[in-house]
Amino acid sequence: MNQTTExxxxxxxxxxxxxxxxxxxxxxxxxxxxxxxxxSNFVQAYSIIGVSDPKIRKELAGIAGGMSYVEKTGQFFxxxxxxxxxxxxxxxxxxxxxxxxxxxxMLVAIIDAALAAQNMAVAAESMGxxxxxxxxxxxxxxxVSELLKIxxxxxxxxxxxxxxxxxxxxPKPRMPYQLVYHENEYQTKETALYEAYDEIISDYYTNRTGxxxxxxxxxxxxxxxxxxxxxxxxxxxxxxxxxxx
Amino acid sequence: MNQTTExxxxxxxxxxxxxxxxxxxxxxxxxxxxxxxxxSNFVQAYSIIGVSDPKIRKELAGIAGGMSYVEKTGQFFxxxxxxxxxxxxxxxxxxxxxxxxxxxxMLVAIIDAALAAQNMAVAAESMGxxxxxxxxxxxxxxxVSELLKIxxxxxxxxxxxxxxxxxxxxPKPRMPYQLVYHENEYQTKETALYEAYDEIISDYYTNRTGxxxxxxxxxxxxxxxxxxxxxxxxxxxxxxxxxxx
Numbered sequence: 145m146n147q148t149t150e151x152x153x154x155x156x157x158x159x160x161x162x163x164x165x166x167x168x169x170x171x172x173x174x175x176x177x178x179x180x181x182x183x184s185n186f187v188q189a190y191s192i193i194g195v196s197d198p199k200i201r202k203e204l205a206g207i208a209g210g211m212s213y214v215e216k217t218g219q220f221f222x223x224x225x226x227x228x229x230x231x232x233x234x235x236x237x238x239x240x241x242x243x244x245x246x247x248x249x250m251l252v253a254i255i256d257a258a259l260a261a262q263n264m265a266v267a268a269e270s271m272g273x274x275x276x277x278x279x280x281x282x283x284x285x286x287x288v289s290e291l292l293k294i295x296x297x298x299x300x301x302x303x304x305x306x307x308x309x310x311x312x313x314x315p316k317p318r319m320p321y322q323l324v325y326h327e328n329e330y331q332t333k334e335t336a337l338y339e340a341y342d343e344i345i346s347d348y349y350t351n352r353t354g355x356x357x358x359x360x361x362x363x364x365x366x367x368x369x370x371x372x373x374x375x376x377x378x379x380x381x382x383x384x385x386x387x388x389x
Numbered sequence: 390m391n392q393t394t395e396x397x398x399x400x401x402x403x404x405x406x407x408x409x410x411x412x413x414x415x416x417x418x419x420x421x422x423x424x425x426x427x428x429s430n431f432v433q434a435y436s437i438i439g440v441s442d443p444k445i446r447k448e449l450a451g452i453a454g455g456m457s458y459v460e461k462t463g464q465f466f467x468x469x470x471x472x473x474x475x476x477x478x479x480x481x482x483x484x485x486x487x488x489x490x491x492x493x494x495m496l497v498a499i500i501d502a503a504l505a506a507q508n509m510a511v512a513a514e515s516m517g518x519x520x521x522x523x524x525x526x527x528x529x530x531x532x533v534s535e536l537l538k539i540x541x542x543x544x545x546x547x548x549x550x551x552x553x554x555x556x557x558x559x560p561k562p563r564m565p566y567q568l569v570y571h572e573n574e575y576q577t578k579e580t581a582l583y584e585a586y587d588e589i590i591s592d593y594y595t596n597r598t599g600x601x602x603x604x605x606x607x608x609x610x611x612x613x614x615x616x617x618x619x620x621x622x623x624x625x626x627x628x629x630x631x632x633x634x
Contacts, residue, residue: 148515
């Protein structure tokens with residue numbers, strides 16, 4: 145175990161920040177750390193939008209479900225899978241970007257954006273900052289795109305709020321690694337492994353809430369799979385002209 | 390700048406490894422570091438398949454385009470966006486996983502998998518290992534899924550080869566951060582920024598290849614957008630019953 149793996153294993157999401165903006169230098173280091181992540185065939189097919197405008201933050205916080213830590217934070221970043229840049233470059237050279245609307249290129253852009261985001265998260269925590277991913281911007285992906293003036297061939301995937309933490313916490317226990325890791329082929333895992341993990345998570349909630357919550361992980365998952373949500377995303381992506389082929 | 394951001398900014402892909410397998414402890418630390426990444430609503434919707442079997446590695450290396458560093462490496466990992474686990478959990482509790490085939494859930498699984506992968510990459514480099522992402526497994530995503538026995542409701546996204554580096558290299562210069570970073574809304578960027586970057590990349594190739602290559606970044610991008618590739622991926626994902634709604 146070294147300092148970096150120790151940091152990775154100590155990660156927890158922060159949901160309360162000081163009202164203190166990040167400096168330009170901090171933002172630049174975060175963005176450049178994000179950019180240093182691997183990128184498929186060097187396409188760098190993503191954009192990062194830093195939202196400092198309080199009006200936009202307020203509306204994003206509302207869309208995400210009334211999250212104050214989108215408004216009161218160091219900086220709020222939105223990660224965008226971005227093939228518009230590539231399209232414009234191709235067209236400026238009179239090339240037809242024929243691969244633009246393929247599912248392959250969309251996957252590349254989404255994965256590129258996510259790898260960059262996680263590098264930013266790791267960089268932020270190494271700088272003593274706290275982070276929380278905000279998937280809740282997908283509650284109204286169309287309005288978010290209007291607000292941030294996202295062009296066609298680009299998708300705002302998620303936000304990350306980064307700032308000076310006003311709270312400390314501790315990592316939430318992940319699945320035993322044997323449930324995630326498979327050797328040479330995908331394996332059905334033993335029920336006993338899930339049962340042991342369920343106990344850990346139930347205890348975790350019991351301790352954190354003084355008994356107000358005590359559900360198991362598998363209960364949480366079963367519940368989460370019941371209700372389809374964000375059913376506009378498929379049509380939104382098609383309207384952005386991505387993943388059509 | 391601290392040790393972690395220094396490491397992030399020093400990243401380069403390694404494409405030649407010693408023929409020395411990673412230990413079980415190393416693999417476990419890599420997987421647990423991956424798992425420590427943020428996960429949407431705590432769903433942990435991914436699996437990691439470690440491929441040590443030389444026959445499977447050989448076929449994967451062939452699919453990826455004859456990449457020896459998929460075969461000769463410390464360990465080869467395939468990251469899988471995995472909603473099959475959630476489906477099985479829901480069904481074991483007699484719940485209907487009605488959200489299973491939504492585009493939203495597919496995005497969650499893809500992003501979860503990518504965040505985990507980047508944590509693994511960062512952990513590996515902190516341990517003195519080298520890494521290279523292998524998107525080339527998507528050259529024949531159907532065959533890869535057969536080989537690794539990937540069930541429905543799961544997608545093998547990419548591989549990562551991790552091992553003891555047999556080469557040193559240096560980071561490939563990313564776009565100036567102003568091209569990636571936007572303030573409050575998506576902005577069209579100045580041509581001069583691209584031109585300056587093109588010069589950097591052309592010089593980079595010239596120096597590395599003794600003049601054999603000297604293309605600019607925008608030339609590379611325009612070329613890469615011309616030819617649609619991997620046109621089977623859309624149908625594959627549909628056959629896996631993901632992103633249908």
